[in-house]
Amino acid sequence: DAKTTQPNSMESNEEEPVHLPCNHSTISGTDYIHWYRQLPSQGPEYVIHGLTSNVNNRMASLAIAEDRKSSTLILHRATLRDAAVYYCTISGGGADGLTFGKGTHLIIQP
């Protein structure tokens, strides 16, 4: 499985954009990039995924580097409810056998 590297924690202010980076230098050509988040006392929650092109959905945007060795999850306007651990993970497709690292603990200041 491709390994991912994320900062342990990040802090942002409410109503400001947040950019969460992820490095995945060993990603293969057919691997998808997935992002999940985990709120306290909850199971992980799907956020977004992508292959090569940047992606947008109601929760966030995913910016993928041209060489695909890194990606950035963008929360356009953080709220207190976005405080969670964010995981970047790589898979060959589908949700099979997702490998989660320690993730980034996002702290939102009011």
Add this chain to the structure above:
Amino acid sequence: DTGVSQDPRHKITKRGQNVTFRCDPISEHNRLYWYRQTLGQGPEFLTYFQNEAQLEKSRLLSDRFSAERPKGSFSTLEIQRTEQGDSAMYLCASSLDWRDTEAFFGQGTRLTVV
């Protein structure tokens, strides 16, 4: 449908006892996954099913761990002869099929072995 349901939410057991956890996936979801999560770590993949077929079990932590999905609906995860190191959150997730990139997770079963 209220999502992936896990039972019990909490389990305290004495070392050496067997425990069984149940997971009810979202209706019509063919894929079902089990993960373990220890404090401060991300979820660790254990095993998964396509309907009743267990497609991957080499990552189960030891031969004390086993999982079933007998009718392709709910699944059980059993740990025999529990050890203190088994204390963790056990998470279940489901997805529609092999092409579906979104896995829906339950709230987990927290196991404490004393």
